[in-house]
Amino acid sequence: MEVRASLRGEGGTNVPCGECVGCCVSSYHIPIRPQDKQALAIIPAHLLVSVHGQPNGHAMLGYLSDGTCHMLSAGKCSIYPQRPQTCRDYDCRIFAAAGIDAGGPDKTVINKRVREWRFTFKGEAEKRAHCAVQSAAAFIKNNRASFPGGRAPTASTGIAVLAIKAYEIFLKSDVHTKSAAEIANAIIKASGEFDAGLSAP
Ligand code: SF4
Structure with a gap:
């Protein structure tokens, strides 16, 4: 899955954006890392802000009032x-895959694009994986209290990313016999395994 490879840091995705610039007009603060040398060389310094808690050398590129x-x-x-x-x-496409919007009114342009994406599947396994990602996203969204310390993502990006990392939990036939807390713990474990490079591509 291309998006899972990108989440592992194995290169950017090749998104067919066309003329859409939704992500450029949707009130996103863009993290700028020291590795973004070319961007750092060209973005005027006064447009970069340091955010409390960010490591040295990291900054954010902000946006206009609109x-x-x-x-x-x-x-x-x-x-x-x-x-x-x-x-x-x-x-x-992570939002389309997860069956959720990108956010509220400040993400209107992206939300429209998200609803336009259509996926094609090579077979039943891919269809089942897609359904599992959507089930995972719905579970994360609706069962925050079941996660250890109530710590589950609330923003759309966090929900979609976690669902994509841990969707395999919802491919298991016994998932419906588990408690919400057991499923939440399994999601955290699967996400950790993904981050450690231990899960399937
Ligand atoms: S730097 Fe700004 S305008 Fe360029 S791709 Fe990123 S969000 Fe869009």
Whole structure:
């Protein structure tokens, strides 16, 4: 699954964005890391802000009052070849895969795009995996209290990413016999295994 490879840091996804610049007009703060050397060389320093708790050398690129990224110009990214890795990795198909919106009113443009994505499946296994991602996202969204310390993501990106990392829990035939707490713990474990590179591609 291309998105899972991207979440592992194995390269950005190849999203067919077309003319859509939804992620550039949707009030996202873009993390800029020291590795974003080309972006750092071209983005004016006064547009970068340090955020409390960020490691040294990391910063955020903010946006205008209407939610538009400072680097968007005439409807296009003005630094496209040098854009930060976060922009290269952004894939709004994760929301479509998880069956959720990207967010509230400030994500209206992306939400419209999310609802337009259509997936094709090579077979029953891929169809089942897609259903499992959606089941995982719905579970995470609706069962926050069942996670240890109530710590489950509440933002759409966190929910979709966790669902994609841990969807295999919902492929198991006995998942419906488990308590919500058992499922939540299994999701945390599966996510940890994903991050450690121990789960399937
Ligand atoms: S840096 Fe470019 S690609 Fe990234 S959000 Fe801004 S305009 Fe969009």
